[in-house]
Amino acid sequence: MIEVKNLKTKYSYGDEFSVASALFENGRISGVIGKNGSGKSTLLKTLAGQRKYEGRILINQKECSEYSSMERAREVAFLPQSVKNLNMDVRTLVEHGRYPYHGNFRRMGEEDEKKVNRALELTHMKSFEKRDLYELSGGERQLAYLSMIIAQDSSMILMDEPTTYMDRIHQDEFFSILRILVKEGKGIVMVCHDIEQCFAYCDKIFLMEDRKLEYAGTPDVFTQNEQIIRRNFGIAMKKSEDEESVYPFVMKK
C-alpha cells in the first residue's frame, strides 16, 4: 500500500508536480491516466523512490525515504517507460529481478529459481529464455522486462505504460496476469493511454492534469463526470450497451 500526502517534486526548471493526497491499495489495480507531459512518469518515479521529494510517501506505513534501497525494492517494483536494449539473455534479465532478495551475497536459491520460472511462464517467455534482448521484437522485449518485475515479487508494482509494443493478445494476457497478481494481494499502479482498457481493468483511476493529481475514483465515477475525461482526452466514456463489446466501458464522441 502506498499512501501519498502533500507530495511535491520538481525538475531543475519548470513547474512543480504535486499530489495532495492519494492511496494506492494492495489487491487493486490503480490506473494513472493523463495527457502527455501531465506528470505520470514523474509521479511513478517519485513513488518508486527514484526522485527527491517533499511531503510524505508511506509505503506500507513507512516513509519511502527511510527504507534502505534494497528494502524498498522488496516492497515496490518499478518498470520505467522505456527500457534498454541489452546484450543479455532473457533468463539472466529475469533473474536480476531477484536482486533485492539475494543481493550480492546469496546465490540464486530454489525459491528464486521458482519465482523466475513462474514469471517466465506467466508471460509465456519461457521459450525465449536463452534469446538475447537484442534479438527480440519490441513486444517480446517488453514482456521480458515484465517477467523481471514479476520475479521481483514485491507487494506493490509500479509500471509506466507496460503494454507498449504489445499486441492485443499479449495485452489481454497482461491484464490477466495482473489479475492473478492482484489476487495474491499485490497492489498494481500502472500508467496507461488506452482509456477503454484502463476503465475495463482498473479498480481505481487516478487522473493527472497539469502536473497535479487531483481526481481519483472508480471507472463509474469518471464515467459520470464526463467533462473531466473529455477535457483531457477529447472523448467521453459510457457504459457499453452492446453485449458483444470487448470492454465494459467504451468511448463516445
Place this chain on the structure above:
Amino acid sequence: MIEVKNLKTKYSYGDEFSVASALFENGRISGVIGKNGSGKSTLLKTLAGQRKYEGRILINQKECSEYSSMERAREVAFLPQSVKNLNMDVRTLVEHGRYPYHGNFRRMGEEDEKKVNRALELTHMKSFEKRDLYELSGGERQLAYLSMIIAQDSSMILMDEPTTYMDRIHQDEFFSILRILVKEGKGIVMVCHDIEQCFAYCDKIFLMEDRKLEYAGTPDVFTQNEQIIRRNFGIAMKKSEDEESVYPFVMKK
C-alpha cells in the same frame, strides 16, 4: 509507391521472412498489423532499405537497392520502433529531417526552414523547440521524432508504432496529420497495435502472420473474414452500430 515482389530476408538464425507481393500506394494509409514477433518491424526496415534482401522492392518504379542512400531517403522516410534519448534540442532534431536534401554541403535554406516550421506546427511541438530531448516526456519525444520525419517530406513514410506513448488527443491529432499528408499525395505505411484505430484510419490493412505477409485488404474485407483477425488478436471486428461510437469498426468478443 512501394511495390514488393517475392521479398525474402533473414536474420543470422531463425526462419525467413517473406512477402509474396504487396503494393503500398501513395495517397493511402497502409496499416501493418500482426502479433508480436510476426515480422512487422523487419518488413518496414527492409522496405526502408535498411536490410539486405532477395526479391524486388520497387520504390516509385525503381529497385530499392539501386537508389543511392540519399536519393532513397528523399523517397522514403523511416521512423524506427524505438528512438534514442539524446542530448539535443527538438528543433535541431527536426532540422536533421532535411539532411537528404541539403546533405553535407548546402546550408538550411528558406525552403528547409519552412518545412521544419510546418512540421513543428503540425505536431504542436513549436513551443518545445528549444527543449532538450532528455527533458521531454515519452509522448513529447515521440512527437519530436514524428516532426523530423514530416520535415523529411518524402513521398513514402514508413512508421513503426508511431503512436507509442502518445495520449488520446495526440493520437487523434496524429491521424489528422496523416490525413493531411495523404491528401498531399504521400503514402503512409504504419505498424499499429490498436486494431480499432487501424481499421478507422487505414485505407488498406496488411496482416503479417508468422513472418509472412499474406493478407491484405480494406477494413471491410477483414471484417468479413472474421477468423483471420480472431486467430491473431483474440477478438473479431464488426461495423459499429452505435452512432456515438468513436470508431466505425469496433471489436467484438
Place this chain on the structure above:
Amino acid sequence: MKKIIKWYILPLGILILSLVAALFAGSKSISVKDIIKVLSGGGSAFQKVIIFQVRIPRIIATASTGAALSVSGYLIQNNLNNTLASPGILGINNGAGLFVLLFACLFPYHYAGKCFAAFIGALLVTTAICILASVTGMSKTSIVLSGVAFSALCLSVIDIIISLKPETVADRVAFQIGGFNALNINSVKFAVPFIIIILIASLIMAPSLDILMLGDDVAGGLGLNIKFYRAAHILFAALLSGAAVSMCGIIGFMGLIVPNVVRLFYRGNSRGGIFLCMVIGASFLTLCDLLGRSLVYPYELPCGLFLSLIGAPFLVWMLIKKRKRLGMA
C-alpha cells in the same frame, strides 16, 4: 546576433590575440620595435631569421597542431559516441610512433624524414583499423576494438624494435613527449597545408556527424551512408592527428580535453563544434607553447605541461558548472 558574437567572433578574437601575443613575445634579444621593423621588410639578417625561420613557423605549427588534434578528438568522440575515444586510444599515435622508430632504425641520420614516416604510420594503421572494422560490421564497438587491437600490435612491435636496438629508446621518448622546440621547417611545410585542407573538409562533412549521433536506424532512414561516413570521419581524424604528430610528436590530452570542454559548453551542431574545437584548440596550444617558451626563457617547458595544467582545472570547473546537464546523460 548574440549567438554569432559568442560562438564566432569571440573565439576568433581570442585566436588572433594569442597569435599576435605569440609573435611578439619570446627571446629578449629582439624587441617589439625590431619585430615590427622586420615585418615591414627591414631588420638585420639575424632578426629576419628569428622571425621568419623560427618564430613564425613555430606559431603556425602550434596553431595548426592545436586545431588538428582538437578536431581529430572531436570527430572520433562524436563518431563513436564515446567521451574517452581519442587518436591515442585508436592506435593512431602508436602507428605513427612505430613508423618513426622504424625510420630511425633504417635512416638514423635523416631527421626531417621522420615526419613523413609518422604521417604514413598513422595512415596505415587507420586503414588497417577501417578494414578490420568494416569486416566486422563497422559498428561502434567493432571500430573501437579494432583500434585497440592495432594500437596494441604497434606497441608490441615498438617494444621489439627497442629490445633489439636499445639505442632507439631515446627516439621513442623524444617522440612520445612531443614539443616544438626543435621544430623542423620542412615538416611544417608538409603538414600545415594538409591540416588546413582536412580541417575544411571536416567542416564541410560536419552534418553527417550530427546524423550519425541519432543512432544507426534513424541515420539510415535519413539516407546517411553510415559505414562510409563512419570510416570517413575516422580517416579524417587520423590524417589530422597524423599530420600534427609528424610535426611535433605526441601532445597528450589535447584531443581528449578540448573536445570534451567544447561539448560541455556548446550545444549546437557539429559544424559549430568543429569550428570551436579548431579555434579554441589553436589558441590554447599557441598560448601554452608561448608560456612554455617564454616563462623561463631561454629554457623551455614542454607545452603539454601547460595544456594539462590549465586544461584539467578548467575541465573540472566546467564539470561542476554543468553538473545538472551531466546528471541526465
Place this chain on the structure above:
Amino acid sequence: MKKIIKWYILPLGILILSLVAALFAGSKSISVKDIIKVLSGGGSAFQKVIIFQVRIPRIIATASTGAALSVSGYLIQNNLNNTLASPGILGINNGAGLFVLLFACLFPYHYAGKCFAAFIGALLVTTAICILASVTGMSKTSIVLSGVAFSALCLSVIDIIISLKPETVADRVAFQIGGFNALNINSVKFAVPFIIIILIASLIMAPSLDILMLGDDVAGGLGLNIKFYRAAHILFAALLSGAAVSMCGIIGFMGLIVPNVVRLFYRGNSRGGIFLCMVIGASFLTLCDLLGRSLVYPYELPCGLFLSLIGAPFLVWMLIKKRKRLGMA
C-alpha cells in the same frame, strides 16, 4: 556440466599449467631435477635462493598482477558501459606514476618504498575522481570526465617534476614500461595479499555490476544504490591496479585487451566474467613473462611486448569470429 568444464575447469587447468611451466622454465643453470630437489627441501643454497627468492615470488607477482589488471579493467568497463575505459584512462596509472616520481625525489634509492607510493597515488587520485564525480552526479559521463581531468592534472605535475629534476626522467620511463625483472620481494609481500582480498571482494560484489548495466532507472527500481556501487567498483578497480602497478609499473593493454576478449566469448553474468578475467589474466601474464625471461636468457624482454604481440592478434581473431554479435551492439 559442459558449462562448468568450459568456464571453470578448463581455465583453471590452463592457469595451473602456466604456473607450473613458469616454475620449471628459466635459467639453464638449474635443471628440472634440481627444482624438484629444492621443492622437497634439498638443493644447494644458491638453488634455494633462485627458486624461493627469485622465481616463486616472480610467478606469484605475475599471476596476481595479471589477475588484478584484467579484473580492474573489467570492473571499470562494465561499470561505465564503455569498452575503452581502463585504469589508465581514468588517471589511476598517472596518479601512481606521480607519486612514484615524488617519492623518487624525496627518498631516492628506497626501492621498497616506491611500491607504497604508487599504491597511495592510485588511491588518492581515485578518491579525488570519486569526490568530483559525486559532486557532478555520479553519472557515467561525470566519472569518465573527472577521470580524464585528474589524469591530465597528474600528468602535468609529472611534467613539472621532470622539468625541475631532469634526472627523474629515467624513473618515469622505467615506471611506464613496467616489468618484473627488478621485482622487489617486499612489494610482493605487500601487494599480493591485498590483491587477493580485493579480488574476492569483487567476486562477491559482482551481481551489482550486472544490475548497473540495466541502466539507472531499472537498477534503481531493483534497489541498487547506484552511486554507492558505481563508486565502489571504481575504487576496487583502483585498488587492484594500484597494487599491481606498485609491484611492476605500468603494463599497458592488459586491462584493455583481456576484459574485451572475455566479453567477446563469454556471455554470462559478471561473477563468471570476473572469474574468467582473473584466471585468464593470470595465466596470460605468467606465460608472457615466462617468454620474456627465457627467450633471450640471461637477458629479458618486457612481458608487455608478448602481451600485445599475442593479445592483439587474438583480439582481431575474436572480432572476426564474433562479428555477427558485434553488428548488433
Place this chain on the structure above:
Amino acid sequence: SKARTDIVNLDEKNSQNNEAGQNISEELTVEEDQTTVLEEETSKDQALPQRVIALSKSNAELWVLAGGELVGTSEDALNIEGIGEGVEDLGDMDKVSLEAITALEPDLLILFGTEPAQKALGEAASEIGIPVLFTNIDGFEDYEKVMKEFTDLTGRDDLYEKNVVSVREEIDEILKKVPEGEEKTYLFLHVSATKSKAEKNDYFASEIFNSLGLRNIASDDSSFDELSMEAIVSADPDYIFVVPRGNEKKALESFDSIFVNDPAWESLTAVKEGRYTLLSKDLFGLKPNDKWADAYKEAYDLLYTNE
C-alpha cells in the same frame, strides 16, 4: 667501438645563393680512416668558428679543453672550469629552444650525435643555416679523435698534447701495474632513484674495468640490455659497481638499502662480503674527458690497493 663524427657544415655563401630552406647541406660522415677529409675541409676554410654553442656538459668541456670559447651552453655545463662569465645559459640539454640558439648568432653548434632530441635540434638548426657538428664518444679512443678535431679547429696542438697525449701515457702507466691472476667478475649498475640497470661492455666504464683485468658478467654482444635477476644470482659476481644517475649525495646516504632487505641481492657473495661500491658520477657516470686517467686510477685503487 666505432667513432662517428658527423658534420653538417653549411657554407654561408651557399645559403645566400639559394632560397631559404633550399640550402644544400653537406654532410660528412667521418670514419676512423677518414679523418683527413675533415682536415682538408677545415684547412680550406680558414675562418675559425668564433661564436660556438655546445649543448651538453661533455661537449662544452671538450671544446674548452681544446682551447675554444663558448657563447652558450646547457645548464649542466655552467660549472665547468674555464667557462667564461658571459656564456649564455640555454637550459636543459634536451629542450633547448631553437630561437634562443639563433638569438646568439652562432657559427658553430656542437651536439651529441646519439641523442635524438639533439639530433632533431641539429637538423632544424642546419635547416635555417646554422653550422652543426655532432660528436659521439663511447670510450677513450673516441675522446682522442674528437679532441684531435677540436684542437685542429682551434689550432691548439699544445692542448692536445696536454689533455690527450699525457693522459694516454698516464693510463698506460696504470695498466702496466695490473697484476696477473685469477679473473674476477663484476656487475656494473647504473641506478636511478627507482630502478637499477646493468651496463654491458659497450659502456665506457666497462672498458676501464675490463682493461684492469675484470670480466663483466653482462659480456655478450647481443643488443638486449635487461639482465635477468636469475642470471645475476647464477653468475654471482665478485664485485658490484654502482653509479647513480641523480643526486650523488643522496645516493651515498641510501644506496645500501638497494642491496639489503632484498633476499635475492643479499644472497650474492659481493654483497655478503661488502664488495659493492658507489663510484663517482663525474668519472664513471659522465665521460671523464681530461680526467680519464683519474678514472683508471680510482678503479685501480679500488681493486688492488685497498686489499
